[in-house]
Amino acid sequence: MPPLAGRSAADIVRLMAAFRGGTQPATVMDRIAKGFSEAETEAIAAWYAGQK
Amino acid sequence: MSTRHRSRRDVLAGLGAVVLAAPSVSAQTAPRVVVIGGGFGGATAAREVKRLLPNAEVVLVTDERTFTACPFSNLVLAGMRDISAQQFGYGGVEKAGVRIAFSAAKAVDARARSVTLGDGTRLAFDRLIASPGIDIRWDGLEGYNEAAAERMPHAWKAGDQTLLLRRQLEAMDDGGLVVMSVPANPFRCPPGPYERASLIAHYLKTRKPKSKLLVLDAKDAFSKQRLFQAAWKSIYPDHLEWVSLSTGGKVLSVDPATMTLITEFGRHTAAVANVIPPQKAATIATTAGIADATGWCPIDPATFESRLVANIHVLGDAAIAGAMPKSAFAANAQAKVCAAAVASLLSGAPAPEPKLVNTCYSLVAPEYGISVAGVYHPVGGVLAEVKGSGGTSRLDAAPDVRAAEALFAEGWFKTITHEVFG
Numbered sequence: 001m002p003p004l005a006g007r008s009a010a011d012i013v014r015l016m017a018a019f020r021g022g023t024q025p026a027t028v029m030d031r032i033a034k035g036f037s038e039a040e041t042e043a044i045a046a047w048y049a050g051q052k
Numbered sequence: 053m054s055t056r057h058r059s060r061r062d063v064l065a066g067l068g069a070v071v072l073a074a075p076s077v078s079a080q081t082a083p084r085v086v087v088i089g090g091g092f093g094g095a096t097a098a099r100e101v102k103r104l105l106p107n108a109e110v111v112l113v114t115d116e117r118t119f120t121a122c123p124f125s126n127l128v129l130a131g132m133r134d135i136s137a138q139q140f141g142y143g144g145v146e147k148a149g150v151r152i153a154f155s156a157a158k159a160v161d162a163r164a165r166s167v168t169l170g171d172g173t174r175l176a177f178d179r180l181i182a183s184p185g186i187d188i189r190w191d192g193l194e195g196y197n198e199a200a201a202e203r204m205p206h207a208w209k210a211g212d213q214t215l216l217l218r219r220q221l222e223a224m225d226d227g228g229l230v231v232m233s234v235p236a237n238p239f240r241c242p243p244g245p246y247e248r249a250s251l252i253a254h255y256l257k258t259r260k261p262k263s264k265l266l267v268l269d270a271k272d273a274f275s276k277q278r279l280f281q282a283a284w285k286s287i288y289p290d291h292l293e294w295v296s297l298s299t300g301g302k303v304l305s306v307d308p309a310t311m312t313l314i315t316e317f318g319r320h321t322a323a324v325a326n327v328i329p330p331q332k333a334a335t336i337a338t339t340a341g342i343a344d345a346t347g348w349c350p351i352d353p354a355t356f357e358s359r360l361v362a363n364i365h366v367l368g369d370a371a372i373a374g375a376m377p378k379s380a381f382a383a384n385a386q387a388k389v390c391a392a393a394v395a396s397l398l399s400g401a402p403a404p405e406p407k408l409v410n411t412c413y414s415l416v417a418p419e420y421g422i423s424v425a426g427v428y429h430p431v432g433g434v435l436a437e438v439k440g441s442g443g444t445s446r447l448d449a450a451p452d453v454r455a456a457e458a459l460f461a462e463g464w465f466k467t468i469t470h471e472v473f474g
Contacts, residue, residue, distance in 0.1 A: 027445065027457050028411055028425050035427020035441030040407065 090114025093183030093368030100391030228323030421457030
């Protein structure tokens, strides 16, 4: 599972969109990404990008 | 009580409680939050409240100095894991600034806002968070009481019961029949019985190949059913038989003296019997008045505040959380949402609108993991699954995906236990 630490917010938003759209291979993240809107994904990404 | 019979004084006292309730805390006073329950839900909630409100006095009430985690305890039963890998102390929680009261919560006075401990100490609170977990309904299955559980362990609270069932499986002769009884919904960890059945079957297949597991179920449908049944057919065709409700699986009574389980259709005598009995919210929930006639606790899905008693929040297995299952993952997610709501309410702010995630991994065999995931939000007063989200692992997944999910299951356990107890 690729780690979240060190990823930029833009990278996380792009990955989540790919999980939602089914273009990124996944075990569980495709099912979870579909539960969040784009705006929510951006907020999540900003939070993770701020974690050291 | 009808209004007509209430005295003027009672009514005024009631109003007084409301007036005192809001705003609950002045800026000068440190808010007091008491958390009942030292499991995944309670320990998370206590740490989160302290993190969000550093000046709050947060006390966690738990009667055990060592917590034994249920997730992965089925591996202990199958001899794949030591119980010590399931056990955690509260040093990390204390270091996070939470005071621990190692005692049982005996009573809750909602009006006085205090919790009474086993030694008589009273802890005052502005808000109480209850994550007390489950108790066995000792009146729920004829013949099954605390003495019977020493012969026919439930092992549905991890610890001594897990070790007892493990010893029984180890001591059983090759060729012995293992019988498991599974209750109707709702109960702790919906996929748990089927993971357990899988791993016991794995143990029998590899160590006691002449033995077999018979699963007597009070249901026709269960969590991750198609995935489990496909795996059982290919991996354990000679070692696991599942009997559904409609084919006579419902256990009506047990006789521990003869190790017999009685169903509508017949009697099964076991060499080892694992009776997973009906359950309810832990007894303190009933004592505190937060459990309803079902034995579980109705809540507001955004704040987890009890529908029955103001200023008491309930989460985890004890709560009626709509579409969310009773799992450690769910309790951890609910605890974060509840703590955020409690912190907001104590600060006089509205609680945020939450979204919650759950993922439950199950092992079917070593290096064979499957999962069910969901995203939830409040809709019309209950927690509902976000449309289009969630679901189970693919039925046609390749072995490397099953191996990856088994690895992720372990990663999840390490991550959550580090976050909650580390």
